[in-house]
Amino acid sequence: MINGGMTHNTVRLFSSIAEHDVHEDTHGRLSMWRAFGGSAGARIAFVLRIPVSHSVGALLNIFVSPVAYFRTDQLSAELDTILKNGRDNLEFLRSADREMLVGSIFYMLISGTVCLKHEGFHEEREWRVVYNPKRVHSPLMTSSIEVISGVPQLVYKIPLGGGPPDELNEISISKMLDRIIIGPSPYPWAMYEAFVSALTDAGVENPSGRVSVSGIPLRG
Numbered sequence: 001m002i003n004g005g006m007t008h009n010t011v012r013l014f015s016s017i018a019e020h021d022v023h024e025d026t027h028g029r030l031s032m033w034r035a036f037g038g039s040a041g042a043r044i045a046f047v048l049r050i051p052v053s054h055s056v057g058a059l060l061n062i063f064v065s066p067v068a069y070f071r072t073d074q075l076s077a078e079l080d081t082i083l084k085n086g087r088d089n090l091e092f093l094r095s096a097d098r099e100m101l102v103g104s105i106f107y108m109l110i111s112g113t114v115c116l117k118h119e120g121f122h123e124e125r126e127w128r129v130v131y132n133p134k135r136v137h138s139p140l141m142t143s144s145i146e147v148i149s150g151v152p153q154l155v156y157k158i159p160l161g162g163g164p165p166d167e168l169n170e171i172s173i174s175k176m177l178d179r180i181i182i183g184p185s186p187y188p189w190a191m192y193e194a195f196v197s198a199l200t201d202a203g204v205e206n207p208s209g210r211v212s213v214s215g216i217p218l219r220g
Contacts, residue, residue: 019125020047027214028181031123042191043183045214048176055167060158061138062131063107065115069122082108106135131156140168174204180211188213 018032028045050064057063070078086093093101115128131141133156146155162172169175180195182188192211199207 017048017050017127017129019127025179025181026212027216028183030216033183033214033216042185042187044191044195045181045183047178047181049178050176051170053167053170056171059138059165059167060131060140061133061136062129062158063111064127064129065111067115067117067121067124067126067128069117069119071119075116129158174202177204177210182211182213184214184216 018029020029025047032045033043068075068078110130110132114130117124117126131138133141133143140159141156142159143154143156145152147153148155158171159168160171160173160176162169162174177199180199182191182195185191192213195211196207199210204210
């Protein structure tokens with residue numbers, strides 16, 4: 001499932017993605033419906049097969065990182081390990097390009113800032129896609145002001161329509177979309193027909209087979 005719209009002063013965190021197992025294809029994951037559904041009458045999960053592509057990341061200047069669900073002592077131990085590795089490899093680090101080294105440390109710290117959560121959320125198995133336009137801008141990324149839950153926000157958008165350039169065809173919706181799961185809703189079958197029609201118009205193969213209605217009875 002994808003959650004978008006979170007922003008920070010210098011980093012734009014525009015999507016959070018939960019890992020999805022095969023046994024969740026029918027109903028999705030109850031905790032995620034509760035986390036991201038809110039009081040909305042319609043909840044949708046887009047299940048994607050995201051390619052491992054360094055070329056796309058380089059073009060868009062984004063990076064993807066799993067969330068770490070650390071306790072305080074685990075975070076301290078991780079930082080101690082990083083410092084020890086640095087001390088043990090001083091000669092190699094001295095030979096590295098300074099700009100590249102500083103950039104790597106910067107993104108390590110950014111990742112640690114936006115990709116850490118309380119251990120109680122470990123069941124989410126979340127990954128985050130991070131874009132930092134003030135440091136490294138991509139002309140392929142677009143932005144707009146969107147109102148999310150009543151709050152106007154600057155939101156950056158991945159070009160999911162494909163190329164040009166051709167490398168972006170790897171992340172087109174028609175290629176990545178595995179299925180759509182319609183979550184707890186008063187009108188699931190009306191939504192089913194609407195999404196099947198939209199996928200048909202978009203030229204997605206087997207649209208009716210890619211949309212399903214979750215049977216989870218969500219209670220408040």
